[in-house]
Every structure is written in structure tokens, then in C-alpha cells.
Amino acid sequence: MYNMAIELKSDGTKHLYEQIYGHIREEIKGGKLLSGERLPSTRALAEYLQVSRSTVDLAYEQLVSEGYIEAAPHKGFFVCRLEELPEGNIQSKLDDVEKESRLKKADESLACKARGKAAYLDFSPNGLDMSVFPFSVWKRITKNILTEGNEELFALGEPQGDYDLRQTIGRYLHSARGVNCMPEQIVVGAGNDYLLMILEKLLGQDAGIAMENPTYKRAFHIFKSFGYRVDIIGMDKNGMKAEELYEKQVQAAYVMPSHQYPSGITMPIGRRMELLKWAGEEEERYLIEDDYDSEFRYKGKPIPSLQGADNGENVIYIGTFSKAIAPAIRVSYMVLPPRLLKRYQKECYFYSSTVSRIDQRILNEFIRDGYFERYLNKTRKIYREKHDILLQELKPFLKKFRLSGEDAGLHLLLGLRDKSFTEKELVERAQENGVRVYAFSEARVAQSADDGNPTVILGYGGLRKEEIPDGIAKLKQAWL
Amino acid sequence: MYNMAIELKSDGTKHLYEQIYGHIREEIKGGKLLSGERLPSTRALAEYLQVSRSTVDLAYEQLVSEGYIEAAPHKGFFVCRLEELPEGNIQSKLDDVEKESRLKKADESLACKARGKAAYLDFSPNGLDMSVFPFSVWKRITKNILTEGNEELFALGEPQGDYDLRQTIGRYLHSARGVNCMPEQIVVGAGNDYLLMILEKLLGQDAGIAMENPTYKRAFHIFKSFGYRVDIIGMDKNGMKAEELYEKQVQAAYVMPSHQYPSGITMPIGRRMELLKWAGEEEERYLIEDDYDSEFRYKGKPIPSLQGADNGENVIYIGTFSKAIAPAIRVSYMVLPPRLLKRYQKECYFYSSTVSRIDQRILNEFIRDGYFERYLNKTRKIYREKHDILLQELKPFLKKFRLSGEDAGLHLLLGLRDKSFTEKELVERAQENGVRVYAFSEARVAQSADDGNPTVILGYGGLRKEEIPDGIAKLKQAWL
Numbered sequence: 012m013y014n015m016a017i018e019l020k021s022d023g024t025k026h027l028y029e030q031i032y033g034h035i036r037e038e039i040k041g042g043k044l045l046s047g048e049r050l051p052s053t054r055a056l057a058e059y060l061q062v063s064r065s066t067v068d069l070a071y072e073q074l075v076s077e078g079y080i081e082a083a084p085h086k087g088f089f090v091c092r093l094e095e096l097p098e099g100n101i102q103s104k105l106d107d108v109e110k111e112s113r114l115k116k117a118d119e120s121l122a123c124k125a126r127g128k129a130a131y132l133d134f135s136p137n138g139l140d141m142s143v144f145p146f147s148v149w150k151r152i153t154k155n156i157l158t159e160g161n162e163e164l165f166a167l168g169e170p171q172g173d174y175d176l177r178q179t180i181g182r183y184l185h186s187a188r189g190v191n192c193m194p195e196q197i198v199v200g201a202g203n204d205y206l207l208m209i210l211e212k213l214l215g216q217d218a219g220i221a222m223e224n225p226t227y228k229r230a231f232h233i234f235k236s237f238g239y240r241v242d243i244i245g246m247d248k249n250g251m252k253a254e255e256l257y258e259k260q261v262q263a264a265y266v267m268p269s270h271q272y273p274s275g276i277t278m279p280i281g282r283r284m285e286l287l288k289w290a291g292e293e294e295e296r297y298l299i300e301d302d303y304d305s306e307f308r309y310k311g312k313p314i315p316s317l318q319g320a321d322n323g324e325n326v327i328y329i330g331t332f333s334k335a336i337a338p339a340i341r342v343s344y345m346v347l348p349p350r351l352l353k354r355y356q357k358e359c360y361f362y363s364s365t366v367s368r369i370d371q372r373i374l375n376e377f378i379r380d381g382y383f384e385r386y387l388n389k390t391r392k393i394y395r396e397k398h399d400i401l402l403q404e405l406k407p408f409l410k411k412f413r414l415s416g417e418d419a420g421l422h423l424l425l426g427l428r429d430k431s432f433t434e435k436e437l438v439e440r441a442q443e444n445g446v447r448v449y450a451f452s453e454a455r456v457a458q459s460a461d462d463g464n465p466t467v468i469l470g471y472g473g474l475r476k477e478e479i480p481d482g483i484a485k486l487k488q489a490w491l
Numbered sequence: 492m493y494n495m496a497i498e499l500k501s502d503g504t505k506h507l508y509e510q511i512y513g514h515i516r517e518e519i520k521g522g523k524l525l526s527g528e529r530l531p532s533t534r535a536l537a538e539y540l541q542v543s544r545s546t547v548d549l550a551y552e553q554l555v556s557e558g559y560i561e562a563a564p565h566k567g568f569f570v571c572r573l574e575e576l577p578e579g580n581i582q583s584k585l586d587d588v589e590k591e592s593r594l595k596k597a598d599e600s601l602a603c604k605a606r607g608k609a610a611y612l613d614f615s616p617n618g619l620d621m622s623v624f625p626f627s628v629w630k631r632i633t634k635n636i637l638t639e640g641n642e643e644l645f646a647l648g649e650p651q652g653d654y655d656l657r658q659t660i661g662r663y664l665h666s667a668r669g670v671n672c673m674p675e676q677i678v679v680g681a682g683n684d685y686l687l688m689i690l691e692k693l694l695g696q697d698a699g700i701a702m703e704n705p706t707y708k709r710a711f712h713i714f715k716s717f718g719y720r721v722d723i724i725g726m727d728k729n730g731m732k733a734e735e736l737y738e739k740q741v742q743a744a745y746v747m748p749s750h751q752y753p754s755g756i757t758m759p760i761g762r763r764m765e766l767l768k769w770a771g772e773e774e775e776r777y778l779i780e781d782d783y784d785s786e787f788r789y790k791g792k793p794i795p796s797l798q799g800a801d802n803g804e805n806v807i808y809i810g811t812f813s814k815a816i817a818p819a820i821r822v823s824y825m826v827l828p829p830r831l832l833k834r835y836q837k838e839c840y841f842y843s844s845t846v847s848r849i850d851q852r853i854l855n856e857f858i859r860d861g862y863f864e865r866y867l868n869k870t871r872k873i874y875r876e877k878h879d880i881l882l883q884e885l886k887p888f889l890k891k892f893r894l895s896g897e898d899a900g901l902h903l904l905l906g907l908r909d910k911s912f913t914e915k916e917l918v919e920r921a922q923e924n925g926v927r928v929y930a931f932s933e934a935r936v937a938q939s940a941d942d943g944n945p946t947v948i949l950g951y952g953g954l955r956k957e958e959i960p961d962g963i964a965k966l967k968q969a970w971l
Contacts, residue, residue: 029792032792069791072790072791073791073792076757076759076790076791076794076898077757077759077760077794077795078729078758078759078760078761078762078763079759079760091759091760091761092761093760093761093764139646141645141646144645146637146638149637150633150634150637150638153630153633153634153637154630154633154634157626157629157630157633158626158630164819165621165624165817165818165819165820166619166621166817166818166819167813167818167819168819200845201681201685201821201845201846201847202843202844202845203843204841204842204843204845205681205685205688205845208685208688212716216696216718229841232841233841233842236692236838236839236841238696249558277556277557277558278558279556279557279558279559279571280557280558280559280571280573281558281571281572281573282558283558284573310552310556311549311552311553311556312509312512312553314556314557315557333647337645337646338645338646338647339644339645339646339647339648339847339848339849340645340847341681341843341844341845341846341847358716359716361684361709361712361713361716362684362713363682363683363684363821364682364821365680365681365682365684365685365821365845366681366821367681367819367820367821367850368819369819370847370850418556
């Protein structure tokens, strides 16, 4: 009999059967027990190891389940034939991946230490103010929903999102954004990126997309990752030039008519009609309207959506609660025109919803019961105050810089009137003074003959009110 | 002067400036004010309407913002040139979409009424038992997390998921499933479907995928929706036939080695090694291991994952908390081999995470603090009881039917030993007796010469213990 001298430990850390199973498995994997070899009978091994027979039975059963040995009726247990086990060390293969991120972190912390400061005053266009978020309301709604009576919320919901939430979103979009749609047309998803992935399935694999330059770069990367051809369309002060669309073979144009990122342009109704006319001329032409920060406008009433001006056939409307509530609320929504809705129901019905029903329900009650509107009013007030402070503080800059894009959203542009600095210099000089601003050209997705004057993006959502004058004073030192 | 007789209402429902703005906008859209036409000066209109001049200013500003009119310095305001507004009724276009779903619901409710019963006893393979879910624990964790001090949770997290959660998942996968990985390799996403969409970006647009037949049909549909070629590979009692892979030009094989759906086959180590050998022979060959219900096994220890037997290069491991916790917990995870991880970091870094940080944190604490394991132990016990009851009740069937796939998961198979009924007849006769069972061939993704004997799937996760004997008694009437 093959040496079955297994050292069994009875310290309780491992079942006896597991130890026997583990030992034999390693012997097989190590090539010490060869394929075809007969194992001792369970009775013999149990006697030899002084354990109960059922313990050995369990070990053999597990080895059979995993396919290391097989039972031949009335003959006993035999080692199976195995392909050789590959070798390798995952740790070493990951070394360069890990180092990369470690280095990145080290760089940042060094840079901070060099300045002897905790952090930059960051005029990030993605900054948000969470100071008035009604945590207690959110907590209360969550608590009420998570009661024993709501077990059905732990089941999987509808792929498009729960009907109640879609109804609430539809109502909100109608009153706040002039969007005309039925709840049936809304697809709820975990973030815009995911919704664009669904859209990819609807537009097909060879779609061409028209984009402005500069534009929202994440969307550009996503379209490129779909393998889509992206055609750059010229812009003027009204936004995307509709007449250039006719020169391109594109299926859709991606626009942000309420507040183009990063230029801040609000597209006038005339240009909107031109775009709608282009889209309406062929069956499969669409405008993808990304209404990313439409909630915040400082001059007059909100500008109604492009979707609301359409006949309902050609605009794919996408919006998100990431800006209006919080980035962590991974809920975006897409309004599909009927033709695409039918395709979605036929070809995408099997994609499960990416938003948990609990989160959908919380959000639904948050909006339905008026908390969202109240919160929006509060944040609008705060952002307007920051906006006004920033504009006030920027007055001394206006001789040297031109201000634009300041009527809406959470960022504005400062463009040099001359070329006394490059964009890179503007950003670097700011950084040396402890302030982060963002180069306009970072949002460019293609080279163009004339990049215009050096321009930087200043976001003011994330800074505290009292930080703004401090930051601007530092920019004065850097630039004036 | 053009007729500006605007009927202003002062009932407080609408600002005066909004009424003026709305009136002029409609006049322009209706073609009554023509492009190029000059509007009255703000002073003149204010006097005429007996409102303050700033009210008219506001109205004009809004019209300028939206692009209906433009200001010419020192000349006044002029109507812009607009493309014609398209017409259409969204409601009529949606009619057929809506009717469709209404009809579906009507059908179901009619069917129920016809039987005069509330619902079927449903042996759905997707049914789960939420009766012992620790709602109070989940609620408490949620409550603690949603405190004022955790504002950072409302910010956007890392695209791959929060590191803490990935660490916790990695530890769990190592101890429970024998998966070897670093947290860096884990991508957390809102459901398997989403993770497969990410995988599509990594494998490219022209990948060929090998699948078994029958298989998990949702995955099949998803691969097809990617435009992937799906090649069907034969199965024997050990699962996918590795030798057939060599005849196909595929980049990846999709398998469920722990418990193939729907056959219930546990792939023995020998077959696993053959698959790993195939995958290891070329740089870009992968095995996609869907470990969908690996938590539930009724015989011996859990079978370690295929990933754990690999050298770390060729297995893409996918798992989910949808079965183990609840379908509404939209959290799945994918373990990428280093080569794909590098590609992910290079080409997919811009896809934002689809799981909210709050949900990630709740889940992390739920697992980390041992609640998950305790809950799993409870559900394992419940499912084992249901499993045992079902097996006991099925004894009278074993003369006519063959039982299989019963060692793990939440479903088993009953295959007729003869062909006295078709699968369709089995399902229909069950339904006539108030019981839902599922045709094995529903999971087929291709025709094959021999479909084998008529077989049905019985899932037992969702039925209450006391419902099982009742359901089986009805099946006896239907089939025996």
C-alpha cells in the first residue's frame, strides 16, 4: 500500500476528513499518486489512520466530487488522469500594475509635502457642495423603506427601472425641463456611462457620432471605446454648426444644449431647430442631448430641453442625479424615442437593471415628497452665492481676461485677451500659488488650426464660500 | 407697432415676465412674429402693458437666452430666423408599445382568474428565500453609515469599486472559493450583465465565445448582442468537451464549473485541467468562470473555483451577491487576470463605477463583520431542508424519472426515463394542476440532433417548505 502516513492534527482547526482529503489531493497534484493508481479502501485507510470510516468516506467523496479520483463499482477508488497543473506566481505578475498606482500616490503626497500644505484650493469643474444635503431625511426614508414588510424590494426589479420611479422622473423632467415623455420611454441606469453602453446596443456597432471640440471628454472616450467613428463638428458662439453635419456620415450628434461643456454656451432656439431639422431628415438620425447640469441657471428661467422642442422622434435625452443630488447616487435616466424604445424592448430586455430597488425607492420618495425640489432650491441658492462672489472677485481680472459661460452650471471660463501666458503657464503658475485651475484645451478631443486664446476653467461648486476670495487672491499673484 | 395686447393675469400662478416671455415665444413659434421683425423697445412695451421696465427686461433676456430674439446694440431687439418646428404626437407613437405591455398584464391576470387561484406554486430556478434576511442588521449598518460624518460617501468612488470592499471580497473569495487574487484585480459592478459589458471592451469586438448547450441563456443573449460569434461545444457528463475547443476559433469559453446551469454538472478536476491547458496554449485564450450559485452545496465541501487551479493568467472569474444575499443587491465582481487588468486600466479607466459608495460600504461591513457568513449558514440550512424535503417527496417519481444535478445550487432536474410525455406536455400538465416547472430545453441555445429525454427544471429556493409537498402532490396528479 502507498504511504498514507498522514499527520492528522486534532487541534480543531481543520476537520479530520479535510486533512485526509487535502493530503491526498496534494499527493495527486504533486505527481506522487499517479493516474490509474488504486487508493486503499476506505475501511483499510480508516483502520490505518485510526479514524472512523465515515471520515474517510467524506474525504473520498469530496475527491470524487472534485474529480481527483473516481469510484469503480466493486473495485475501489482510482486516481484520475489529469492534465499537468500550470505553475506561476500571481504576485509577480501584478508587480508592475501595483507599483504604478503606488507611485502615483507617492507623487501626489510628495507634491503636497513640497508645498508644506494640506491641499490645493481646487477650482475643479466637478466639485459639488454637499453641505446642505438632507442626510437625516435620506436616512429616515431609507430606514422606513428597510422595514420587514418590504421584502419585495430585495427582489430583482424591471430592467428599465421601477415604474413608480420612472413616473416620478417623467413628471420632474416635464415640469423642470420641458421634456415630453411617457414613463415607458425612460430607462433608469447606474450612471451615464452605463446608459451610453445600452445606447451602443441600440445604435449598432458601426455608428458615427458627431461631437463638438472641445467637449465632454469622458463621453468621447466612451464612444471611441465602442469602436465608433467620432467626427468633429465646428462650433461658433451658438454651439455645434448644423450645416457641417450634412458633410458627415454620422448617425447621431452628441450635444449639451443647455450648457455646453466646457464652453458654457447655451444653444439658442434657432440652432436647436437647425439640428432638429438635420435629425428629422432621415429615419435613423439622432441627437443625444446630455443635460448634465441643467438644474443650475443664474439668469432667467431654465432653458427648456432640446427634447421638448422635438416631435419626439429624434432626441435621446440623458440626465443624471449625480450633480443634482450626489455623485454617489448612481442613478441616471435616458429618454428613448419610440423607435429606439421598440428596439430596446426587443434587443435589450435581458439586461438586468443596474440600480438596486432599494435605491430606486429611496430616490422615488425623495423626489415625490418634495425633498428633491427643496434641496435643489437650497443648492441653487448656495451655488448662486458662490457664483456671485466669484464674479465679484474676478472684476480686477477683466482687463486682462475675458469671462464666459457664467450664466449656468458650476463652472466658468477665463480667457486671456492676449497671449502673454500659455494655458500651461496659467495652470502651472496657479498651482505654484496653491490653486488648481483647469486648462480649457484638456477638454479638446482633436487638434484644430486655431485653438483661440489661452483659457482656463474655474469650477466653484466644491469650494467653500470663504475659500473663493482666498483662491482668487492667489490667482492674482499668479497672473496679474 | 405689432399687436402686443398680452392678457396679463395677476392671479400669482405665473410671473408677469413669464407671461410676456411665453406670449412672445408663442407668437414667434406660430409665425405671427416673423424673423427679422423688430420688437417694441422694453420701455415702450412696459408702458403699454403697464408693468415695470425690469419685468420686460427679464422677459426679453429669457428670449435672448433661448435664442428666439437677438439684441442689436443701439438698435433694439429682433426676431431670429428659425427652422420650422416639427409637429407630432408622442402619445400616438407610443400606442403600440404601451398596448403591448398592457396586453401582457391582462393576459396574466386572466390566466390567474381562469384558474380561480391567487398564483401558481412556482418551482422557479430563480426563486430565493429572503425569510431569514437580517433586515434589522442591514438597517442598522445603513443607519450608521448615513451619519453626517460620512459625506465623502456621497462623492464618486473608484471605477473598480472601493478598495476596502475589494479587499473584503478578495478575502472571502480566497477562503470560500479558493480564488487567488489581489484586490487590484477585482472589478465591482452593478450586476453580471454590466461586468460582461466591460469584458466586451477588453476582449474586443470580434471575439468568439464557446458555450455549452444548454447554458445560461441570458449570457448567451448578451454575447450575441455584442455581435460575438457563439460556438456551441458538446457536453458529456463532465461538462464542456475540451477537445472540441481546438476545432473552434474562439477567444474564450464560458463555463460554470461548480454547478453548470441548467444541467447541474460539477466539472471534475480532470476536465478543468483540460480546459486550463487549452486556455494556456495561446496568449489570448480565456475561460470565463461564472460561479453563480457556488455558495450552496449539499455534499461535501464546496468545490474550489476553476480560477484557483489556474496559474492566474487565463481565468476570468465572475460572481455575484444576487443569489447569496438578494437580487436587489446589485453587486457583482469580476477577477481579471493581470493581462486583462492592464488593458482595463488603460482602456476602461473612464467608466465610472456603477455601484453607489453607500451600497459598497454597507456590503463591506455586512461581510467584514461576519453577518454575511452567518446569513449564508442560515440560508444554506434552509435550502438544504427544502432540498431534502423535495428529494424525499420525489421518491415515488424515480421509477418514471431520473434525478440529476441535485448536489448543489437551488434547482435540480427530473428527466423522463421514456418518452411518454414531451417536455411541453410535462410543463403544461403541471400548469393545469397549478404548478410551474420549467422546460430544460428552454435553456438550449442551439438545436442538436439528440435532445435527450424530456426533462424539466425544478427550482426550490423560492417556495416555502410546506409548499413543496403540496406542489409535488400536484405534480403526481399531473405526471404519474
